[in-house]
Amino acid sequence: MKIKKLVVGMALIVILIFVIMEFTDTIPLNKDDHKINSTQINKSSNSNWNDVVSQKISLDDFIATLTLEEKVGQLLMPDFREWNDIPVASLNDEIESEIQNKHIGGVILFAENFKNKAQTTHLISSMQEQAEIPLMISVDQEGGLVTRIPFMPSMPGNMALGATNDPTLAKEVGIGIGSELRSLGIHVNFGPVLDVNNNPNNPVIGVRAFGDDPNTVIKLGHAYMEGLNEAGVLAVGKHFPGHGDVSLDSHFVLPESNKTINDLQKLELVPFKSLIESGIQGIMTAHIAFHKIEPETVKSKKDGLPIELPATLSPKIITDILRIDLSFQGLIFTDAMDMKAVANHFGTAEASILAVEAGVDIVLMPENLQHAFDGIVDAVKTGRIEEERIDESVKRILQVKSSTLFQESTEFTKLSTKEIVELEQRVANASITIVSGDQILPLDETSEEKIALVAFDRQSLTRLTNATKKYQWRNEPILLSKSKNWSGKLSNDQLKKIKEAKTVIVATNTANEEDLSKNGWKMGAVQSIIDIGKQSIIVSTRNPYDSRTLENYDAYIAQYDTGTASFNAALDVLFGKKQAQGVLPVRVNE
Structure with a gap:
């Protein structure tokens, strides 16, 4: 009887050891193994979704x-x-x-x-x-x-x-x-x-x-x-x-x-x-x-x-x-x-x-x-x-x-x-709109007179300058800012640079009622430039509604965007290398 119990006990121990060995085979040995198993679980639970895609089960x-x-x-x-x-x-x-x-x-x-x-x-x-x-x-x-x-x-x-x-x-x-x-x-x-x-x-x-x-x-x-x-x-x-x-x-x-x-x-x-x-x-x-x-x-x-x-x-x-x-x-x-x-x-x-x-x-x-x-x-x-x-x-x-x-x-x-880059330039070329002042265009790229280039932000000023350099290297970049031009007036150095130029190209960027206000610093500063009496060309790089506020400029161009392609297209039009094809898609003077 004792021998029988011993045999049974040993058999149970062997079975228990076998079960433990089998179980431990599925236990991760380290953290990395655990991550792998988790990933496998996530992927296996995707099988029902794959069945939806393959139409094995309905949605x-x-x-x-x-x-x-x-x-x-x-x-x-x-x-x-x-x-x-x-x-x-x-x-x-x-x-x-x-x-x-x-x-x-x-x-x-x-x-x-x-x-x-x-x-x-x-x-x-x-x-x-x-x-x-x-x-x-x-x-x-x-x-x-x-x-x-x-x-x-x-x-x-x-x-x-x-x-x-x-x-x-x-x-x-x-x-x-x-x-x-x-x-x-x-x-x-x-x-x-x-x-x-x-x-x-x-x-x-x-x-x-x-x-x-x-x-x-x-x-x-x-x-x-x-x-x-x-x-x-x-x-x-x-x-x-x-x-x-x-x-x-x-x-x-x-x-x-x-x-x-x-x-x-x-x-x-x-x-x-x-x-x-x-x-x-x-x-x-x-x-x-x-x-x-x-x-x-x-x-x-x-x-x-x-x-x-x-x-x-x-x-x-x-x-x-x-x-x-x-x-x-x-x-x-x-x-x-x-x-x-x-x-x-x-x-x-x-x-x-x-x-x-x-x-x-x-x-x-x-x-x-x-x-x-x-x-x-x-x-x-x-x-x-x-x-x-x-x-x-x-x-x-x-x-x-x-x-x-x-x-x-x-x-x-x-x-x-490559095709997308070319498309970007084609859209820009087709969009440039001469709103007024085409009688003063094209500008003379052989002129020795300076061109003053004005913008409200440094990126736009850089892009305007680079686009102009293809035609006229004698240009004078001027950055308008709220801190310097808060009163709507120009600083002495800005005033001096504009007076030394024959033509001024101003890249405006307006977005709201405050930007468009005659009493705001943006339109105030631009009007101050126009009032100096130089040949002034306004290039609106965002909403083309500036003409409602500004007076006595010589030409107004809408380019709708501040990208390099749009500045290049606008300057190509200003210097007569391309014809303006765009038509205003909004009413600006009502």
Whole structure:
């Protein structure tokens, strides 16, 4: 009996040792092994998503397998511009955790994220490795004033395209921008801008718009969208229901509009309606309060006073007008939720909840990612938001992610970098507009007389000087600044240089009502130059409305952009090497 028990005991010991040996084979020996196993687990959990792409399971069945937290994460698109005040050019452990633990659906990139092509593609692929469902990578690469990627041509911008009035060029620009984005792994471009810039004092749109005629916006916006799509990039029209007729900047305050729905239908909504009918994939909202359309108010977290709901948070505007009246079935993105128009008054959690309640699909750049995530999750758990409402947005998002847009094997139209650089110059050449004074042109490049060159910033002054040197080396650069010219008058040394010149070329750069004011330092200083009596040529490098303020200049040229290509094109026109082809896309003297 004792022998039998001993044999049984020994047998159990042998079995136990065998089990322990088998188990220890799966235990990582060090931290690196643990990381490898974690990566393998993440990739293996991707198998269901791959089944969606290969159509082995339906999208509805896949969504049914997701937790609430996984679904809410798909609605969030944060930025990682800086981490601990350091630009994010590569991932760190904290960002990896944010992507994994909050199951975020996408990321928007900014200039801080771009150093060169190799670094950018590595950053994006590193982000994708952290996600069980592919991330939707986006960027604001409109062209012109709003560009994020420093190592690709920026293009002269939308108002320059408006001056060309050429949809073929607009489509080529869309293809050029789109093919560069596609090569980096970026899926979404927040463009075209569909705002009709019918307010000269608009501080935030201006040259970002194609013009002040909705038909021009439709024609060029449609072509730009087609170009992006042909290059394999999703287009997002903005800023719904229209940001063109305000005089305040929603980055800092909440603008208000007195327009009714009938007013919007006659102008602002016209381009959106047209491009929705043409199948645009995304729409971005505007942080503007339209109190005659959405009268609901809430208590501001800033001062406790009643504050109107901006379009971004308005069910009447997002669901009733955009979804129902205009029958838009694509993705609705908020504008950046860290902009003060929203962040100052609503708080991250409440703003995110209100946006989802209004009908938004993707909450872009919440000021506090944790608060946005927790806020939406809690709103569903407490019954404030139905989970079916979350499912609606998740399905729209995942339909895009399962499309050919996200499949690397898909072939799209692509331009080379050389072709894009050439395109940038072609657009600039076609955009330069002589508004007045063509009788004094061309300038004489054989003249021994000095030319004074004036600008408001050093970069523009350098580019103006370099473009002029091709024709006239006897030039005198003069930098105007608020600190030196705050009174609208010239310093003694500036006055001396201008008096010694025969001709003065002034590159103006105005963006808002203050810039355009006769009592402001910019227009005051420029008028002081004109009043000296030299031959004066104004070259507007941004909004072409300076002619409303300035008097008695000899010629006025609009170039719409501060890029090197645009300065080269403008000086080619001034010295008669090229004919000005552009036509003003906005009314400047009304």
